[in-house]
Amino acid sequence: MTESRVLYTDPPWLIENGALDLALATVEADVLGPDVRLLTAPYEDGRYVLTDHRLLERAAGADAVVVYRCQVTDALLDAAGSGLRVVVRQGVGVDNLNADLLAQRGLPGYHVPDYCVDEVAVHTSALTLALERRLIPQHQSLTEGTFDIYAGGVPRRVSRRTLGIVGFGRIGRAVARKLGTFYDQVLVYDPFVGRDLAEGYGARAVDTLPELLAASDVVTLHCPLTPRTDGLIDEAALRAMKSDAYLVNAARGRLIDPEALGRALAGGWIAGVGLDVFAPEDPHRDPRWKSVLAHPAAVVTSHRAFLSQEAETSSRRRVAELLRDALAGDLGDHVGRVLPIGAAR
Structure with a gap:
């Protein structure tokens, strides 16, 4: 049997103690078998190299490409060649999958x-x-040595407050079920979801984003990154929020304008922010995030909201099973087929 080549551009689960180790691909080996060769981008100085010719050389002749945070480009697809059968993102978001280009x-x-x-x-x-x-x-x-119940200020009673959820897909609904139990009411803004659905989760839909921002004591973001949502939370949106409201984003970094957010924190337009995502991925590479990271009212994590042992194993196995079927010429009815923006769904 001819060996198939699968390029995993930047899989974090192959890194252990700061080094790339293909022997860690146990789930993939179990599903794909010995006739599939796994390749990755070069790994140097603590990160995958995704921006030079060496990635394209690794992609040459690939039957399948799996991206994590690597961007799908013309150059990557050209390098893979005419034998490429499928492109998969090992994750939830699809902004770097470039569905229009694939179509x-x-x-x-x-x-x-x-x-x-x-x-x-x-x-x-x-x-x-x-x-x-x-x-x-x-x-x-x-x-740091001080016992002070008032350090950071006096909290408020959340059972008298309002939670606002922007984007009411799978995760937004789960947030309504879990986090919503702490709050007096839950508001939802999602122009692609019917109003009655929110009520099924104990929430109330509103017609506009400004309406939600003005009424909410906490705003959480759960919408995909599209041309419509890129920079959704800009200066106007932040000024529309209550001065004692919090903003939380575990969706996509580009939903928020970092410069506007920095001004909002410094100026007291909002009370604080919780962030798991940034654009670029590492906020230390963009000085616009510096004031946000340094602000005492910011709680930040390194894009790990998705992470658990169970979730990582599940995603790896599901991707490997999809690859197995694609290489066999039988994609079937796999969940997660991505259509270009504007296509019928």
């Missing part, structure tokens, strides 16, 4: 839309409650 090339594209719903909803809740209960300043004060 132009006649290539099927997939992601894993539902493997980490519980994890992201829990992480969103953790960021929110850390802000509400002022956990970070309390921790810092106590570990």
